[in-house]
Amino acid sequence: MSKLWYPMINQDKCTGCMTCYNKCKKDVFTIKNKKPEVINREGCVEGCHGCGNLCPEHAIVYSGEFKRLIKCSCNDNCN
Numbered sequence: 001m002s003k004l005w006y007p008m009i010n011q012d013k014c015t016g017c018m019t020c021y022n023k024c025k026k027d028v029f030t031i032k033n034k035k036p037e038v039i040n041r042e043g044c045v046e047g048c049h050g051c052g053n054l055c056p057e058h059a060i061v062y063s064g065e066f067k068r069l070i071k072c073s074c075n076d077n078c079n
């Protein structure tokens with residue numbers, strides 16, 4: 001099963017301040033073109049909002065959270 005919880009950076013909002021990179025101790029990010037990039041989804045801790053909470057640009061959302069927000073409307077109780 002693929003990992004469901006990991007950060008996603010909106011590169012249009014990101015200023016490259018490195019707050020998220022410096023916060024995370026799980027080697028989820030690397031630096032590419034002077035901005036953090038997610039390279040290790042598996043390292044991210046389920047439910048952690050550490051980097052996103054500190055991002056001054058609100059540029060980070062989480063894949064798992066996104067999934068939870070979208071409610072299926074097929075009326076088949078599939079989620």
Ligand code: SF4
Binds near residue numbers: 014036055
């Ligand atoms: S904390 Fe936000 S603005 Fe700063 S580098 Fe990370 S994603 Fe970009």
Ligand code: SF4
Binds near residue numbers: 023026043
């Ligand atoms: S959510 Fe937590 S574990 Fe995941 S990348 Fe951000 S600080 Fe690291």
